[in-house]
Structures are given as C-alpha cells and as structure tokens.
Amino acid sequence: MARKPGSRAEITGPRLRDAALRLFARDGYAAVSMRQIAAEVGVQAGAIYLYTADKQTLLFQLMQDHMDALLGAWADSTPPLGDARARLQHFARFHIRFHAARADAVFIAYMELRNLTPANFATVEALRKRYETELETILRAGQDEGTLAVPDTKLAAMALIAMLTGVNTWFREGGRLSRDRVEEIYVDMVLKAAGARA
Amino acid sequence: MARKPGSRAEITGPRLRDAALRLFARDGYAAVSMRQIAAEVGVQAGAIYLYTADKQTLLFQLMQDHMDALLGAWADSTPPLGDARARLQHFARFHIRFHAARADAVFIAYMELRNLTPANFATVEALRKRYETELETILRAGQDEGTLAVPDTKLAAMALIAMLTGVNTWFREGGRLSRDRVEEIYVDMVLKAAGARA
C-alpha cells in the first residue's frame, strides 16, 4: 500500500482543517468521524491527533477562525463616508459577499454551536455578539441622524442579520439570479426594513 | 428495580415522541441515542421499537407532523378581508405565534434536514415549499394591487420567513420585551421590507 514518505506537517494540518470544515458542514459534527476526516486527507486516524488535541478543539478552532476572519474583514473594509444609510448599505453588501464566499464555515458557525463545550461556546458567542454590535452602531446612528427608522435597535440588528444570512440556505451559483442581482434585491429589502428614506 | 406493569401503549408512544423532540432539539439527532430517549421516558431501549421502525423514522415523523400542523393551522386561521397588506400582517403574526409556541419542533425542522434520507427529505421539503408558496401568493397579490412592492416575490418570501423564524433563535419569555411587543416590532419590519404603503 502506498505509504507516504516523511514530513508533510505544513500542509497536512491545513488540509485536515479543510476536510473537517467540508465534512462537518455536509454531515454535521456529530455524524462525522475522525476516521472520515483522516481518510479524506489520506492519512490514518491516529495522525489527526498530531494537529489537534481532540475533535472538540477541531470544531472550536474552525468556528473561532471563521469569526476572527469575519471581524477582521469587516475591520478592513472601508466604510463609505456618507450617512448611516450608506453605511448600512455597505454592511449588507459586505455581509452577503463574505458569507457567500464561505458557505461551509457559515453553516457550521451556527449549526454546530450546541456541540461546543460551554467555555468554547462563550468565546464564539462573544465574537458573534461583537459583529452584531457593529450593525447596531450603524442603526443607532441612522436613528439619531434621521436617515433610518427602526422600532428597536437590537431586534432590528438580529432580524436583518437573520434575513441576510438566510441567503446562504438557498443561493447557488448559476441559478435564476446572479450573485450581484441577489445582493441588490437584499440590500433593497434591508434598507426598506430599516426605514431608510426613499 | 421498579418494574412497570403491563400495557401502557397509548401513552408511551406520545411520550417517546415528546422526549425525542426535546432531546433532538437540545443535542441534535446524531448526538442523541435511542437509549437516552428510552431512559427519559422510563422504558428500556428495546421498547422504542414497538412504536417506531427506527431512529430515522422517528425523526421523519416528528418533522412531518410539525409541517402538517403548521399548514393545518395556517389553513384554519381566518385571513382578514382587506387587502394583501392586511393579509401579510396576518401572516407575520401567525408565523411568529405558531413558531414561538413550538420552538423545539421548529428548530429540528430546519436543523436536522440533512439527517433525513433523500426520500424523507423530499417529502418534508415539499411541505416547506407549500408554506412558502402561501406567502408568495400574498406578496404577488400585493404587488398587483399596489399595496406592496417587492423586488422579487420568491426572494422576498424566503427573506421574510428567514427574518421571522430568526425570532426563535433568541426570544425567551420574560426577557426585555414581551411576546406581543416583539410581534409588533417584527410585523412593522416585515411590512416595511415588503414595501407596504405607510
């Protein structure tokens, strides 16, 4: 049987994480075995434990990395100079684009929350809350400016994020509508829902 | 050990389904064992198979029953006589109330879709689609009447349902806002997002 020669640590680690991400997204954390993940990469089950402490840590790091990437990308995005209405539009576009590009990680990040240990859950939840706060800040500014009108800032933030993230449950490249057109339609609905001036 | 006397079939079946519903919602289908479900009800693992063919059928029937109940309750709800705008308001209220009352079933109905066999998935998916079509019908009527303005009927239906169902991820009785107030806020956002006349 084709035995692999020696050291490939630098690439085996990332490949294991990629395989875990894809399999967890497709079948669910509880339904995927360490053997499956190993087989996907072409190593034996035992070898996984050279790269992660255990299955729980593997899941946790996938989710933490995703949330870090999300917050990092948001921080790096250049918000428009205009009013809160323009910043909300920017947020909606950013959210859809970032999430569309990482469907597996997004799916895991909120389907597998209950499979985290309480300590790991708290860490991930804090990151998620930080992202939500970014949107709340925009909505509050719009309320103060008079460019947006939301009945409750916190609820509106959760409602808009739920609406935007929902795109991932059905969007497939090559469908009836292009990615850009979907983005346009959702941005329109988000602005309307937030009471943006026409 | 406390042995149970004979026949209790009429209540054991429903109790097993209730226990499965709660445990599946809390820990996920794949993470819950038949032994756990049995223990919750106070019977032995083997006894479950008197009430269900297997674990898959148990999950499928929970989901099918939920969707049947949803469509039945919607059919029984008396829509207002007015325009599509009023019917959309009625739909939003109905959706939030029905889903708030059955958080466990709702959670399962869309977290465990991937754990259904293809045949079972198709059945449940058809029921879900029927519900979505009910909302599409309202939105299309509003578009024709001029009381609503949505950029795309299908997308709007999915977006609004995602927003409304999102309530379940955070709402807990006794929080900052009452159930009625939350309902009011969401109805407001739904109507705005659908371009309802002010």
Add this chain to the structure above:
DNA sequence: GTCTATAATTGGATAGAC
C-alpha cells in the same frame, strides 16, 4: 510524521423470557 494495532466505550437494533 505516519503507520498498525488496540483499548475502552458506545451506538442501533434484535431475540426471547415473562
């Protein structure tokens, strides 16, 4: 760094007594 082999546990499902 990866392998084989295995420990220790748990899973779904069934058989047969009562």
Add this chain to the structure above:
DNA sequence: GTCTATCCAATTATAGAC
C-alpha cells in the same frame, strides 16, 4: 408491552513500531 441480554459495528483516543 416491557424486560434482560446480546450481537455486531462503529466510535474516540492512545501506544509503540518504524
């Protein structure tokens, strides 16, 4: 209708050879 006992396959994780 429920019990005990059990089959058989699969799980996570570790030990030790190479």
